[in-house]
Amino acid sequence: MLDNEKKHLIERYFDSQLDESGVADAMRLLEQSDEARVYYDELKALAEQAEGLMLDGDDDFWRAQKESILDRIAAEDEKKIVPVKAARKFWRLRTLAVAASVILVGVITIYEVKRYPDFDRPKEDAMPRMAPAIVDTAITNVPDEEAVKKGPITPKAEPRAVEDEKASPPPEPSIATEQVMMAEMQAMTHEKGVEWQTPGIEPQGEGKLDVAGSNLIQPSMHHEEITLEQGMEALDRGRIEESTKQPAAVEPESREAVGIKPRELAKPETAKGKISDIPLMSVDELLRKTSKPGDTSGGEVIIRSGRAGEVAFVKEKETLRGGADFVLSDKDVSVVGMTVEEVDSLAYWSGRLDSLEIALAETGSPHYRMAVAKAARQTMAADSTAVDSMRWHYAEALYKTAMLSGDTVDIRPHLDKLSRLKEQSGGDLAEIIARYMSDLESRKK
Amino acid sequence: MDNGPEDRRFIEQAASGDRRAFGELVTRYQRRLFRFVFMLLKSKDGTDDVVQDAFVNAWQALATFEPDKPFYPWLSTIARNLALNRLKREARQTQASEMxxxxxxxxxxxxxxxxxxxxxxxxxxxxxxxxxxxxxxxxxxxxxxxxxxxxxxxxxxxxxxxxxxxxxxxxxxxxxxxxxxxxx
Missing domain, CATH: 1.10.10.10 (Winged helix-like DNA-binding domain superfamily/Winged helix DNA-binding domain)
Structure with a gap:
């Protein structure tokens, strides 16, 4: 009688589950044992019988089963078809609904944008980090310095869009906003013990701005502001929408609208010097001199705001071949929340010659100074005057941002760039840049 | 087991939506499949359900089947999975110790x-x-x-x-x- 172990050995041999030694053992067992051979034969018979086990039954059973299977298949196919048709139908309806929604939203958006061109202006209180963008620097309703001295200016409660509707005829622009901002900047720098002095620019008249009579900026050069995201999006498409075209008439901004709080305006006494003594360098002046502002009506605008006034200055290098490096890509940009890549991308995507406006504002906290840079794209001949103009802009930007930077910010890159600009410039501009550098050096000390 | 020429033709026709060709495949393999499933399930009704489900599933997945490969092993795999799942369901309803x-x-x-x-x-x-x-x-x-x-x-x-x-x-x-x- 075969024991269980030997039976198992033979079964595994039968199933080809043994290794060489196991096969040898099994074969030896089969050679030596009749019982083993009988068991092997029984296994073989069982396997053959199991394999040969066939279900016959009557044909009706199999035919019925087949018909049932085919009926189910047909039913499944029907199920497939019906929902697909329904789905397609609904898909079309959904597509139509989505398309209609998109069109509706687009129409509303266009209408609203036209109606409220500066709808996306950040609110000062709601978005303290965003610098109050300067929509344009041609502002007529800003009082002159005497008015500034008198006290705060009540911000207008009416939205700008309403003001826009009232704007007829367009007011004469002025650069008073610049003046106010520069006053603020001076106040800030004085807080830090830095004398604010913009060398090379003589105040108009008797050290004062001719606010009312200034016609430095024509309405046609006003730029609609767009956010950086909007600008980048448009730039990514390789172009900036024509929607940045300027309106024929723009109601000037209130000081509140440009981001200068009345409190700050009301305390020019915090500065060491009087406003009237502040030498003012206006970007508008620069534009007037060199940038042919009348040609900017179709210009594109890029706005970048950030802490401490770092700005990106965008310039197509083709135009200024061999000129200054107009891309501000120092590490300092990270201080203001703008990465080097962002700056570089702006530079990369920018078109021809751009103008640059820098607006400075105090947000209420001496530790949270803001600046707005507006780069206005415009066509300009790449003549020496234009190049000098851009160098001047850039030098000014470097100077201002360095002055506004915190004590922890290394301003050496600014000085290096200024030095390069100075080398590339000549005449008065070189002298101006030298003064910038001297001023910054004294601050550094 | 490799498919014969007829099997292959039926498979290709069925894959293109010919239910009649698929019916031929049913005729060829339903008994063998039924035997296998019936041995597992021991229930004629259950076996009938599983076999039908297996053929229906095969029909629905026929587009993914490569005609060069043997049909029955593929079909029986479908049926086996269905049958074993059914056994699991039934086993959960029965005391394991009893079995x-x-x-x-x-x-x-x-x-x-x-x-x-x-x-x-x-x-x-x-x-x-x-x-x-x-x-x-x-x-x-x-x-x-x-x-x-x-x-x-x-x-x-x-x-x-x-x-x-x-x-x-x-x-x-x-x-x-x-x-x-x-x-x-």
Missing amino acids: EDEFEKIPDRALNPLDKLIEKENDRVLARAVMSLPEQYRTVFVLRMIEKMPYEKIAEQLNISPGTVDSRLHRARAKLMEMLKEHL
């Missing part, structure tokens, strides 16, 4: 259809013996002896080790040998 070591008796309700389906007496005896095995042993035996699956595949299918397959198969054979001694 562990105690050989079952063939339910009477399974005998009648079996008698109708199997004409040869020896085959009936074998079928009854196999179906009297506990599920664990019966499943392994059917997969190995009827479907000719290798140990490893059985182990993978049942989520057990090949050693467990070996031991269960040994016990199933021992029992069947004892039951079928006079018929082998």
